Amino acid sequence: MSDIIKYCHTVSISNQSFKFDHVHIKWDKQIHLHRQDFWEIAYIITGGGTRIVGDNVAPFSEGEVILIPPHIPHCxxxxxxxxxxxxxxxxICLFFSTDLLIQLKTTFPELTEQITSINKISNGIEFKEHALVKLQDTLRLMLKQNPSERVLSFLSILSAIANTRNTNIVGQPIAEGRNTKKMQILELYVMNNFQNNISLNDVSKFMGMEKSSFCVFFKRNKNVTFFQYLTAYRITSSCKLLINSDLTISEIAYSCGxxxxxxxxxMFKKIKGMTPSKYRESKRHTPPLVGGQTKEVETSTEK
Structure with a gap:
């Protein structure tokens, strides 16, 4: 089970003060759950799905920009x-160290207030409105820049982060307990297998537990049964497809397990309060938000 995730991850930064990483890869080639000693800024240009940041599992869509402090597990x-x-x-991802922030504050006293503000951030945060647009534009600009030009853009990004208060918390640090790691592994299992038929025997065997022990463990940690959680996750996934695809209702249902x-x-009507077709119609008539965002899909849990 421990081989399923890459929990500790080290970003290689050599001969540069920070790392600029641009990837354009197949949708299933992203790294699994990991953490690192570096700060990370992640900008999703194309793609959607589900992310884990610290203690939170939530849907995401293209356009979002997330800041993740060091040591917070994420994927x-x-x-x-x-x-x-x-x-x-x-x-696009930017990686930089706390040591770099300290050095900047020492070298440029004018940045003291901004660097201090950034170092106080302890949660994963999502940027909104004008800050989001500023970060999107600057990160895209860095695609065309040489290394020295990127330094100036990097300082501009730090300034934008420090000076905005229009953010949402998308994940908090978690206690490094044994049960926490088990739940993270289980959440990844659901993320990667919800399209398939999952039996109680399958999931309990994957977790290395007896079925009865697994049921008690899950209910104690999530306050719902495993299959209530799985059904709610599948419904949330179907919501994204209803909004972002032209698949039929039957095709969406099947693709979500x-x-x-x-x-x-x-089950869709029980959790969302309307039929899938009504949901699709209501969301497709909702105007987009500022900065190219779309409204985030609600996450409901059947109880």
């Missing part, structure tokens, strides 16, 4: 339906 699990014409996703269409319709 983006891209779905197979949201990609470009080559079947690829695209993102439902083999019984009437059951899918019934």
């Amino acid at each position: 983006w699990s891209f779905d197979e339906f949201t990609h470009d014409d080559e079947g690829k996703i695209e993102n 439902f083999r019984d269409i009437p059951y899918f319709n019934r």
Whole structure:
């Protein structure tokens, strides 16, 4: 089970003060759950799916820019339906150390207030409105810049981070307990297998537990049964496809792990309060938000 995730991850930064990383790869080639000693700024250009940041699991869509402080476990699990014409996703990441921030404050006293503000950030945060647009534009600009030009853009990004208060918390640090790691592994298992038929025997065997012990463990940690959680996750995933694809209701149900269409319709209405077709219609008539964002899909849990 421990081989499923790459929990400790080291970013290689040599001969440079920070790392600029641009990837354009197949949707299923992203790194699994990991953490690192560096700060990370992640900009999703193309793609959508589910992300884990610290203690939080949530859907994501293209356009988001997330700041992750050091040591917070995280990953983006891209779905197979949201990609470009080559079947690829695209993102930009910046990695930089706390030592760099300290050096900047020492070298440039004018940056003291801004660096101090950034160092106080302890949660994963998502940027909104004008700050989001500023960061998107600057990160895209860095694609065309040489290393020295990127230094100036990097300082501009730090300034934008320090000076905005329009953010949402998308994940908090977690206690490094044994149960926490088990739940993270289990969440990854669901993210990677929810499209398939999952039995209690399958998931308990994967976790290395007896079925009865697994049921008690899950209920104690999530306050719902495993299959209530799985159903809610599948419904949330179907919401993204209803908004972002032209697949039929039956195709969406099947691709999200439902083999019984009437059951899918019934559970969707129970959790979302409307039929899948009504949900699709209501969301597609909702205007986009500032900065190219789309409204985030609600996450409901059946109880």
